[in-house]
Amino acid sequence: MIEGIVLAVGAGLMLGLYALPEKFTKDFKFENTWGLFFMLTMFLVPIVASLTLIKDFSNVFAAVPTDILFKMAAASVLWGVGVMMWGKAINHIGLSLGFSIFIGTVILVGSILPFVVEGLPPKNVFLTVLAGIFVVLLGVLFNGQAGITRELDELESGQSKKEKGAMVKGITIAVVGGLLATGFSYANAVGRPSIHEACQAAGNAEWVTAVGVMFPIFISGGIVMALYFAWQLSAKNAWAEFKTPSFGKNFTLILIMAIFHYAASALFAFAAFKLGEIGNTVGYAIFNTSCVATAIVSGIVTKEWINASSKAKNYLYLSLACMIIGIIIIAVGNGIS
Template structure:
């Protein structure tokens, strides 16, 4: 169990820092940055990783039952749409708040979805998990309040900015709901892909790469057309001619690698955590990413104009999310005693 928790925390560290390089790109609109990021993230990196790391890759994929693959594909497309909305939310409300609202929503719903696949745990474990999720919910509400208070502090006389903050929070919540398809797809497809990977003589950790290949490529089938249309409609293809293209591409490639590596590491952590690993690992993974993102947001001065009251709400929200995850982890430990 301890090994699984360590891997989940490490995955969260990577996820929490993956969007930070976006702040240093130049001459790119949102559509340029995230369109390139998702193209690299959902096609190039998964294809290269799977081809190089999975022995008998073709046979592994063909070993997934058609109905399971279809369900994984649908859930993954939902996740891809949610991930795209996450990037949009970060643009509206910043790194720290964007992570807090989006990931908080993901934890609330995504931690419960694996029960549809794995079944309910014992009653004592379930009470811990539901109690922890309730505490996380309080944290999500406090984070939302922090964002609204910050917006009021910074732009008290600007109606348009208030609409943007509210719009960003709504986008983050809806995106978070859609992104829970990731948790469902992982819980559903992993057993079949694990068996196929083992039969082909792969080490245990390789299963995570196979699962992420399916999730990311299917998610990309939804996201990529959106960005192609937006780049064309808004005439933003010309932005790729900037003198900063090389630097921007390296920064965005870093985002893509960190995001994919974080997801694959989480999948391995969930496996190591045992029967309730998809729930417990998901909560630890995502809450760690929120904590890291909030620190990143503070370091990059997102909250420099916010009042002490706004920051207090943010800290309380983060504390609730951490306490909630600790409760969930304690519940999981009851199940393995």
């Protein structure tokens, strides 16, 4: 159990930090950076990793039932749509509130979905895990309140001139996007048993299953993201921005981001396996919570909150405390199982 928890926390740390290299790219618009990122992380990295690490790759996937692959692909497409909707929600309600609503929905629904696929655990285990998820969600709410408070402080002091879109519309998009993004959790839960069996039959190590599971998820979800950013690059006339002397440096930085993002997801899948019978639920909750907590700590270290009011900072610290306590409760629930 301890190994699984450590792996899930490690995956969350990687996901929380993967975007840091983006701060050092030059001469790229938002669409260039993230369009290239999604092409690398959703296609190049998983294809190279799968072909390199999965022994007897073609026969492994030939052994997986077609209906399982179809369910994984359909859920992964929904995941891709959900991630794109999150980006839209931020335009309407801001990063703090948009992120909190989105990730809160992801943690709540995505952690419960595996129970739909695998069945409910014993009552005491189920209630303990739910209690932990509830505490985590409190932390997410406090995180959102911290961000909103900071934004209001900046508006009052004249530091921010950001215009807000329709609040109801933004919240709706964030919630729906979060619901769709839980397709990642469903795809992992429904596909892992069959892919694990096929990988083992081909003589692969246990951890290789995580690489196998990520292959259909990333490729299917990547189709949506590739189409979206191709449209955005055309709409913003940003294709020409790739012709810059900084392209080589930017490509390297974005490739590092792509590898970390993919590795974080694959590490989560392996952590869920190591956590046992309710590992998909426990692992998913710990994975996403660790990601948010890492982002909070990263923001503190990089002095993003240095000018925030004490009220905003107190909400932030309360958020971090709730997330840590929530992870501990969820871990206890997994231990009981």
